[in-house]
Amino acid sequence: MHLEKLSFGVGDRFAHQAAAQLRAFEQASELGVDIVPVWNKSNREHQFVGSNPQSVRTAAQHAVEERGWKKSWYVDADHIQLSTVDPFLDCSDFFTIDVADFIGTPVAKDQIDQFVDAHGELIGELRLPGTQTCYKVDRDFVTRVARQYLGACKAAGEIYRYIANAKGEDHFIAEVSMDETDSPQMPAELMVILAALADEKIRLQTIAPKFTGRFNKGVDYVGQIDHFEREFNEDLAVISEAVRRYGLPENLKLSVHSGSDKFSIYPVIRKAIKDKGVGIHLKTAGTTWLEELIGLSEAGGDGLELAKEIYAYSLEHLDELCSPYASVIDIDCSALPSVEEVTQWDGPHLAATLRHIPDDPRFNANVRQLLHVAFKVAAQSGDRYLDLLKANREIVGEQVTRNLLERHMKPLFIG
Incomplete structure (x- = not known):
């Protein structure tokens, strides 16, 4: 499999918005830009919502057939490790191999020395094509x-080979993710990492580093x-040079995780990939779930009532809900409105707040x-939430499509 130039990862927590998401890709194509849905x-x-990996492919397949989509599409086993990959093997063709937990894992000194000895090309001046940068290494x-x-790269290799043995190397797209960690990987570090991943014989098509700043x-x-x-821009240059040096796949590209709603850097990304003629993979993750809440709020009635209940429960269980995502959220609790205040809001007000x-x-x-x-709070409501999504499919779907296309x-990609 060969991942196309522009790809876009979309989350669908409850597997009800695939058709609405696909409409955004159709409309982008009508504007002259082909983007591949993942x-x-x-x-x-x-685990949080009680679903299974097959449900993602089933929903996507249904949307593709319903909309008559004839172009490529993929299903991503997102942030998998060796301990979690098995249920995804039959129903996924894109695997985000997450090795952030292995960063800093002790590696024997002789293995480190062997790696450094084998890569004398890394030592000296690292001149990045298309930039004014030269690193002294x-x-x-x-x-x-x-x-x-090195430990993380070896773990990536182990997971990659496990998937390849199960599916065959030609039947999936491999991404390596190191973004869910505290320290960013600088461009010169990324070159060393790519050398190590190449040593593991990974057919790497996207890599998700940790960038500087908060995502x-x-x-x-x-x-x-x-x-x-x-x-x-330097990371793009590093990838280009690593492809040349190490024979990595020519379509290797950067992946931006937690990329949803990064409005201030979208112009930077657009200019960089346009100037260099390269692609990108970006994940929007849970913004679809938020658009569902916005749509239910706009719909009023039972939808608005449930949205308010979800907020009330979330405020009461804030620490429990936020703990798994502590590295990727910053919430000022003093700026959260009280349940009593939100109870008085009408649908458009709550929608605009979100x-x-x-x-x-x-x-x-x-x-x-x-x-x-x-989102797991909605899952706890059982069929009530899903029934409201079905009953308000049109207004919810409109929010989902507009969010992806316009924002x-x-x-x-269009400007």
Whole structure:
């Protein structure tokens, strides 16, 4: 399998919005930009809502048939490890191999020395094509990076080979993810990491590093835009050079995780990939679930009532819900409105509080982040939530489609 130039990962927590999501890809195509949909859902998310990996493919397949989609599409086993991959093997063709937990894993000194000895090309001046950057890299630097990341790369190789043995190397797309960690991987470090992944014989088609700055769930990027722009362009140059050096797949591209709603850096990404003629993979994750809540709020009646109940429960269980996502959310609890206040809101007010339009004075990024990680609260309501999605399919679907096209695809790929 050969992943296309522009691909876009979409989450669908409750497997009801695949057709609405696909409409956004259709409309982007009508505007002259072909983007490949990749439906993604992690093992953790399946556990939270009580679903199974096959449900993602089933929903996507149904949408593809319903809409008559004739182009490529994929299903991503998102953030899998060796302990969680088995249920995804039959129903996924894109595997995000998450080795963030293995960063810093001790590796024998002789293995590190062997790696450094085998890669003398890493030592010296690292000139990045298309940039003004030149890194001075010495043996100590390569050794230090290997000590930090070699264990993670070896774990990626082990997981990759396990998948390849089960499916065959030609039947899936491999991504390696190192983004859910505290420290970013700088461009010179990324070159060392790519050398190590190449040693593992991974047919790597996308890599998701940790970038500088905060990539919180469902809200805008927090950091220095000019710093991100320089780093992103240098990472693109590193990938180009690594492909040349190590024979990695020519379509290898950057993957931006927690990329949803990073409005301030979308112009930077768009310019960089356009100038260099390269692609990108971006994941929007749980924004679809938030658009469902927005649609139910707009619908009023029982939908609005349930949305308010979900907020009330989430506020009461804030620590429990936020703990698994602590590294990718920043919530100012003092800025969260009380349950009593929210109870008085009408549907458009609650919808506007959640809808990510930064200039709207009603928008509250803290409420949005809290509800972003509260999807399992909806799952606890059982059929009630799903029945409301069905009853309000049109208005909910409209929010989903518009969000993907207007707030993500156009700024990223169309301008």
